[in-house]
Amino acid sequence: MSDMLSAELILDGLDTSIIGTRILYYSTVTSTNEIAMMEAERGEQQGTVVIADEQTAGRGRLKRTWLTPEGNIALSVVLYPEIRILQSLIMMASLAVSHSIETVTSLETQIKWPNDVLINGRKVCGILIESDVRNEKVHYAILGIGINVNAGKNVLSGVQTPATSIYLETGKEMSRLQIIRGLLKSMDNLYHTISSGGSVFNEWRDRLVTLGKEVRVTSGEEIFEGIAELVDTDGSLLVRSPDGSLNRVLAGDVSLR
Template sequence: MKIDNERHLLALLLDRCGTFVAAATLADLLHITPAAVHRHIEALQARGAVIAYHYDAGYCLQEVPVRLYPDFIYDSLSTVRIARHIYYFPRIDSTNSFAKKLAAEGAADGTLVLAEEQTAGRGRMDRTWLAPAFSSILCSIIFFPKLPPAALFRLTMIASVAIVNAIRRICGVTAHIKWPNDIYLGGKKVCGILTEFSADPQQVLYAVVGIGLNVNNEFSEHPELQSTATSLRLERGKTVSRFALLVALLEELDDQYHILNTGGVEAIRRSWEQHALI
């Protein structure tokens, strides 16, 4: 019950982020006492939520934690399939490697594996993917698509479109897709996609789509990348909320996956071509 109340309280504050809500109002909505509300507020603050308090006005969620905690994600999502199950790691070797193990064991369609840092992150052709902790969105999504192996590229296409849409939605900038698996912004790479799968001759058994999106990277420790890679922070000149961007990305991907599953291949192709680099 304690965890449920904390999650419900968080959801109420997220819906009113930046606005004060009276303690009595929160208590009535949650059917608990104002003192219990305060205890739950302290628990959320201990997990990194920045919540202001005013004696008359009540509580105001001012900032979500730096860490991409699953509870915060769950309470902000409006997805049907994507990220209804989340595995979260502060540090992992590779989200794709872990996701493939889960998929082989029968994980749910749309399961998300999320990490703050990878020690063995990989891109296409086994290139190393470098990203300091808490700077990027590093995740893998498990799919069980009804596709033949020859059509697997459609998953990479919907991921590309979802990423571009999420960047535009949160950052107000236009990114472009470079075939087969890169997203470019300002002439430099801002995101990479790695799709891995298991299949028999007729059917994809499962697929894992890994995403590495440079959000607040600065590349000061890797100057050799500065001529070819960029981040949303570098392009916008200010810090970008990884939380808001991740939620937008998951919701956009959920929309695109629904279109794919309902036969909207032509709509996906048109969206992809609209954002493709010529």
């Protein structure tokens, strides 16, 4: 299967009004988020997408690294959202990834709070949002997405978190072009929804595999365990500790026990 990417190929037939109307394609970069950040600092148009075939020093959540070897997807989107929807970007991104994978394949996806996309309990996608917020105003938000598409077992064997790829789950190579187009279209639709006052919270909550499970939470220097009971509309996770207290987690690492 030919799986070439280019800005022209992605733009061909891509019917979006914000996300993906400008695409920058690179064969190899250190980090698509870094390039997208430079674009945002120059004030380039909202919806600019930076895509690379290979990412050698990508960033994940909580200062982890996210390497993207060839055959997978690494992209970052430049956004200038209102501050009221900043927390909704995580929900929007994880839902868009889920929609695009499920449309192209027969696979079912789940979301692990706050933004890991899973297939059969294994991580297939990581999402990172980096924003510049000053004086209650979002100057920009960079939405970074890494999807394991055609990675084999040898590539994922050294990964700490149980991981998978679309190839490993289906047994066949998938078109990255098809997944990227679907992803950008879904993100465009969902961004319009949240920007115009709509909500994606209910679907995001319903897809969370975390709720009702025993979890271990690492938030800053604090580590605790409990039952993940609820998520609030701002995206925070409410965890019931063994002593009965309810802890609100806005950011951190949650592992299922």
